Each structure stands twice: as C-alpha cells, then as structure tokens.
Amino acid sequence: MGFLGNAPHLDGLLERLECAEGLEDLQIAIEDLRDSYGVDHMVYHWVSSSGEQYGCGTYPLDWINRYVEKGYLRIDPVVSGCYQRFHPVDWKRLDWSSKAARAFLQDAIGHGVGNQGFSIPIRGPNGQFALFTLSTTCSDAEWEEFTETNRRDLILLAHYFNQKALEFEPGRAPDPAQPLSPREIEAMTLLAIGYNRAQAADTLSISEHTLRVYVESARFKLGALNTTHAVARALSRGLIVV
Amino acid sequence: MGFLGNAPHLDGLLERLECAEGLEDLQIAIEDLRDSYGVDHMVYHWVSSSGEQYGCGTYPLDWINRYVEKGYLRIDPVVSGCYQRFHPVDWKRLDWSSKAARAFLQDAIGHGVGNQGFSIPIRGPNGQFALFTLSTTCSDAEWEEFTETNRRDLILLAHYFNQKALEFEPGRAPDPAQPLSPREIEAMTLLAIGYNRAQAADTLSISEHTLRVYVESARFKLGALNTTHAVARALSRGLIVV
DNA sequence: CGTGCCCTCGCCATTTCCGGGGAGGAGGAT
DNA sequence: ATCCTCCTCCCCGGAAATGGCGAGGGCACG
Known part of the structure; x- marks a missing residue:
C-alpha cells in the first residue's frame, strides 16, 4: 500500500513518455509513474478491434491471467461503465449492484488490486477503446483529494500514453481499417x-x-x-x- | 488577424468552463478563449449520432452556412484527417492533394478562416466525434511555436469542452439498459x-x-x-x- | 409456497439470407 | 486515355434464421 505522494512535475513525465520507442518503454514509464504518484497500481490497457487485449501496468501477473481466463472483461464494471462515459470516473461511482460485479471486486482486491480506483476512458480511431487506470488502497477522503488534485494531469498522461500505444500497436497491419463507401x-x-x-x-x-x-x-x-x-x-x- | 498572445492561465479558463450551464455559455467561453489566445478563430463542433451538426465558435456566419449548404463536411480534409487520427494535428500536415480539398481551402480562406489551423479530434461514447479547432493568419514559424507551446493546454480545453457539450446534448434520453443474463x-x-x-x-x-x-x-x-x-x-x- | 426468472431441450413451416455467377455506366485518379 | 472504384441491376439454389408451439428442473424472493 502506497502513501499518495505529491504530484510530480508533469513536463518531465510527458517528455520521457514521448521518448518511448516500444511497449517495453511504456512499461518502464508506467512503473516510474506509479512510484511518482505513490499509488499501488497504474495500468494502461486496451482491446484491439480483433479482440486481443494489450496493455502495460503494474497489476500482479496472476491477476492479469485470472482476468483473461475468467473473461472478466465482460463483467468488469470499470470497463462497461467507462464504455458509456467520456470523463474519468471514480470506481465508487460505477454500478456494482450485480452479484457478478461484487464477486469480481472481491477477487480483484484479493489479488492485490486496491480498494480505490480511478479510470480514464480513451477512444481512438476505428473504435479503439482504452483505459488508463490508477488503483490503490486508502480511505475515500484521501482518494477523493488525490484524484481531484491530479485529474487534469492524469487526463493528459492518459492521452499521451494512448498516443504512444497507437504508434506501437501490433494490430496496425492486419487491421487495414478499409473505409466503407x-x-x-x-x-x-x-x-x-x-x-x-x-x-x-x-x-x-x-x-x-x-x-x-x-x-x-x-x-x-x-x-x-x-x-x-x-x-x-x-x-x-x-x-x-x- | 490576431497576434498570438501569451498562454493564459489554464486553471481560470477551465474553472469558468466548468460553470457553463448551456450552449450559450460555451459560446461566450469560446469567444473569451479566442481573445485570450489571440487567435482569429476558435471553434468546437460535433456531429450527433442522428447526423445533426452542433457547435459553437467564432467562424463568420456566412462561412458556417456555406459549409453546411455545400456539404463541405464530406470533403473537409480537417474532418476526414482528424477522423483517422488520435492526436492533434496541424492543418499543414493533412492531405490537401485532391482538387476538391484545395478548392475548399481557397473558399475557407476567402471567408475569413485563417491560413493556419490546429485541430484536436475528440471521441465520446456511441461514436460521438467532435473537433476543437484554432485558426489564424500568421507565418508557419509563428504557428509552429504557438501550437507547440500550448498543445497540452489545448488538449485539456478540448476535453473539458466536450465534457460540457455531452452534458448539453439533446436526445441524451432514456437508455433503460435492461441487463442481459x-x-x-x-x-x-x-x-x-x-x-x-x-x-x-x-x-x-x-x-x-x-x-x-x-x-x-x-x-x-x-x-x-x-x-x-x-x-x-x-x-x-x-x-x-x- | 406460489411467482418469476434462468437454463435446458424438441419439432415444423415460412421467411430471409448467403454465395456464386454476370453486366453496364459514371466519375475520379494517373 | 485508361484504370479503378463506386453504383446500379439481374438469376438461382442451398443454407440459415425466424416465429410459434410445446416441455421440465432449478433457484431466489417475498
């Protein structure tokens, strides 16, 4: 569990991000960012139009595997909730009413995901949809203050992350995105x-x-x-x- | 023709934007923004899912009417170019090779649109697509420096503009969203x-x-x-x- | 303990879709 | 001028989807 650090200086972060030349660099960048912000986890992930999932971040590997195996993508309220929205959203404001959603949350917390979360939906060309997520374990008040303070910087970070990810996307070739007449x-x-x-x-x-x-x-x-x-x-x- | 001013303070701009309660407020905000940045024109416009066009900005009314009447939406390289991209783009980097595109540009400049332009694509839920555009008349070098300096702030402005616009969008009506088993x-x-x-x-x-x-x-x-x-x-x- | 929802299975007739052909004209791009 | 894409129209047979009929067991909520 991290203690939420002070907001790091955005310029330096973005500059380093812009130098990234591959997914590995993004992974390193996101780990550094996680440490800079003092949160438990920071994740960027997206689903290509062919249905494959890509991403980088600091979630434990066994949680990622479990997520994919169990098909959690289809019941994760963060995904379905953000899919309907434009602005960033605190996990608390999502709809956790279904039984499957609550079970999913329990499982997530049991695998080291924080009880607090903040996700930013990002949309790109050809229906691309990505999520930039921060998660940590702390009180509601702390999280509220943290997200309010860093909201704008995080939006920009999400934007730049996605820009880089689009450059590196492997599915760029087999996805010609041929226009329709x-x-x-x-x-x-x-x-x-x-x-x-x-x-x-x-x-x-x-x-x-x-x-x-x-x-x-x-x-x-x-x-x-x-x-x-x-x-x-x-x-x-x-x-x-x- | 404006002379590109110094970057205004973002916090104040965003705060005022967040207080907007209708499209009229957005119109006022965008006019103030235009003056703050010292550019000729600033425009936010989008196409609703029903195909209608909305927007606010500082383009001359006769240009807007001409744009709609002539169906320029379909040949405007700014629209089609931004539709394929994620990041903001300078108009110079778009594809102006077709005959129709060059004629369109001539017409636009003749109606008071600047020779320089910078547009930010924005995507929302349900395929919503919007553009946040700045345009002015100045040299390439000046424009280059201006857009580089203000790029990040403009991205945020575009984001907040769109967030407000989504709130005001008519037909954001009932979506019963009955859950599937x-x-x-x-x-x-x-x-x-x-x-x-x-x-x-x-x-x-x-x-x-x-x-x-x-x-x-x-x-x-x-x-x-x-x-x-x-x-x-x-x-x-x-x-x-x- | 009924009521309602979810999951599972079967048959039949009708409508609709699919994939494979071929053919001609209009317009823009090189 | 030539190529290419787009738009338009036509035939046919087999495959698939649709709509409506029926049935039973499980689980949860009040």
Missing part, C-alpha cells in the same frame, strides 16, 4: 437499426440485389464472416453509428 | 464475433435451440427487431464487448 455505410447503418434487406433497399430506393452487393462488399472489407459480424465490426470500429 | 451475453458475444447459431451453440455446449432462446430473449430485452439489430444495440450500449 457512402452507400455501404448507409446500408450497414440501416441493417444495424433493425431493417431487413428488403426494407433497407426500399429506404435507399434501390433494388434489394444492389443492397446485397453493398452488404457483401462491406462484409468483405471488414473481413466479416456474416452480416451480423460485419455490423458488429463496423460499429466497434466506429464506421457506423446507431 | 450471463448466458445471453455469451450468446450475443459469439454472434457478434461472427459465429452462426450452430457454432455458437457448440461453443457453449448447448443445443442450438437453447441458444436460440437466449438470442430471442436478448432480442426482446433490447427491443430489437432481429438478431443483427440486437447485436448492434448490445454493442452500442456496452452490454457486450467485441
């Missing part, structure tokens, strides 16, 4: 809001066959196995909005 | 990653019919018209993650 976007959007092909074609005033061509083309561009998959990918890559 | 989440997730019903049922070691029941149940809870619609809704509500 306007018609394809319209077609996919209509399907995403529940229209069937006949309705969608009617809405666009084109034949159903033409609409199919768009959907097939979009499916191909997105590397999707079927229409539902294509819509899901288009959504999570931010190519369409519902 | 664990099995339903698993089923929907498998469909979202491209499995067909047989594969998904096999993966979950249940009969295909049982899987169908989950999907139907989820579809009902989500108020969706079909499976694709249900997956789209589950995704955009953050109930499943792909």
